[in-house]
Amino acid sequence: MLAIYLILIAIFFTLVWVGWRFFVYVPRFKEVNDENKVNDLGCVAATKKKRKDVVSILPNPPAEDFSIKPSPFESKKIKRVLLPLASLFLVLLVVGITLHFNSLHVIAPFLPKEYSQVAHIQGTFTEAKLEPPPALPPEIFISAAAIAARPGIATADRDWSKLDPHFVQVVLLVMKKMNERGYPMALLEGYRSPERQDGLATQVNVVTKAKGGQSKHQYGLAVDLAPMKDGKIIISERDKWAFEAYQALGEEAVAAGLTWGGVWSFKDYGHIEKAGSLAALMRSK
Numbered sequence: 001m002l003a004i005y006l007i008l009i010a011i012f013f014t015l016v017w018v019g020w021r022f023f024v025y026v027p028r029f030k031e032v033n034d035e036n037k038v039n040d041l042g043c044v045a046a047t048k049k050k051r052k053d054v055v056s057i058l059p060n061p062p063a064e065d066f067s068i069k070p071s072p073f074e075s076k077k078i079k080r081v082l083l084p085l086a087s088l089f090l091v092l093l094v095v096g097i098t099l100h101f102n103s104l105h106v107i108a109p110f111l112p113k114e115y116s117q118v119a120h121i122q123g124t125f126t127e128a129k130l131e132p133p134p135a136l137p138p139e140i141f142i143s144a145a146a147i148a149a150r151p152g153i154a155t156a157d158r159d160w161s162k163l164d165p166h167f168v169q170v171v172l173l174v175m176k177k178m179n180e181r182g183y184p185m186a187l188l189e190g191y192r193s194p195e196r197q198d199g200l201a202t203q204v205n206v207v208t209k210a211k212g213g214q215s216k217h218q219y220g221l222a223v224d225l226a227p228m229k230d231g232k233i234i235i236s237e238r239d240k241w242a243f244e245a246y247q248a249l250g251e252e253a254v255a256a257g258l259t260w261g262g263v264w265s266f267k268d269y270g271h272i273e274k275a276g277s278l279a280a281l282m283r284s285k
Contacts, residue, residue, distance in 0.1 A: 011094050018087055130172035132160040136186055140233055149235035150224075151205055152196070156189035163190050163220040167274050170256050171223055174272065177252045178227075183245040186233055188224040188270060192217035209266055214278070221281065222273035225249065237269045246270065 135158065140146070142154045150156075160168055175185045192200075194212030201211050208215065216222035226235045227245035234242040246269035250260040253272040261268030274281060 008094065008097065011090055015087060015090055018090075130169055130176065132168065132172060133175075133187075140186075140231075141188075143232070146233055146235055150188060150207060151203060152200070153188060153235075156196075156224075157191045157193075158187050159190065160187075163223070164274070167221050170258060170274075171225075171272065174249070174252045174256050174258070175225070177255075178245070178249060181248055181252075183248050184228045185225045185245075185249065186228050188226050188233075188235070189217070190223050191220055194218055208268070216273045216278060216281075219278070219282070222271065224268075224270045225272065226270050235270065237267075243269075 138154070141156070146153050163171075178185050192215065197208070197210065197212040197215050197218060200206075200208050212218065226233045227242050227249075228234070229241060234245075237243045237246055246262060249270070249272065250262045253260040257275055258272045259275045261271030261273075
């Protein structure tokens with residue numbers, strides 16, 4: 001890393017020197033020569049006359065020097081073309097080196113939170129694709145407590161294949177984290193038809209306010225989960241242990257970039273869904 005800084009400093013001072021030497025600084029001897037040219041003009045005629053007298057006396061006058069010297073105008077023209085090109089090359093070199101080593105200066109804690117979440121999730125998926133848990137026995141969902149807490153739960157759709165594949169992986173990751181925290185979760189419902197959605201919205205024991213087509217359940221982007229204890233599903237958040245489990249679910253869902261229904265005005269503690277408005281999600285497909 002130190003070598004990179006030294007290279008950049010050397011290039012910087014090189015650019016400063018080039019600019020000073022060829023674009024700003026004017027040698028003093030040039031100014032003196034310009035003044036001498038004016039003083040020597042008066043002597044030109046006399047010098048030429050004396051030279052002719054000497055030449056006429058010599059038996060073999062020396063031949064004049066016909067060597068070709070580079071024109072000062074052409075030399076200046078070449079400098080005006082090459083120096084800007086050289087400066088441009090050095091500037092591009094600095095920019096290229098900076099861009100090449102730019103990633104070395106990225107500090108992980110200062111990365112955008114959303115980017116960190118996505119990178120973490122994608123890294124987890126790359127290591128191993130998570131598989132949905134085995135289906136639970138139907139009798140677990142037909143207990144009196146389960147039916148009282150969630151009407152129609154016995155006939156709810158729990159087919160993982162009807163959900164968005166990427167969303168499924170995120171949900172399975174959340175369930176894995178919950179199990180590690182001592183709160184195993186069960187899928188109560190995944191895909192939900194528009195007809196069933198309308199029925200849930202109009203029944204006496206209201207569990208949702210969204211009508212058919214307004215819920216992400218109809219698009220495979222939402223699930224309802226519930227904690228399990230001693231082989232039984234505890235849906236009601238009135239149970240102290242279940243309430244703690246739902247709070248942990250909210251933490252893990254938000255950490256995975258999902259939306260948790262427990263923060264809504266109409267509390268739905270077991271509901272998690274893909275973040276974003278439904279209209280925006282449909283446009284992105």
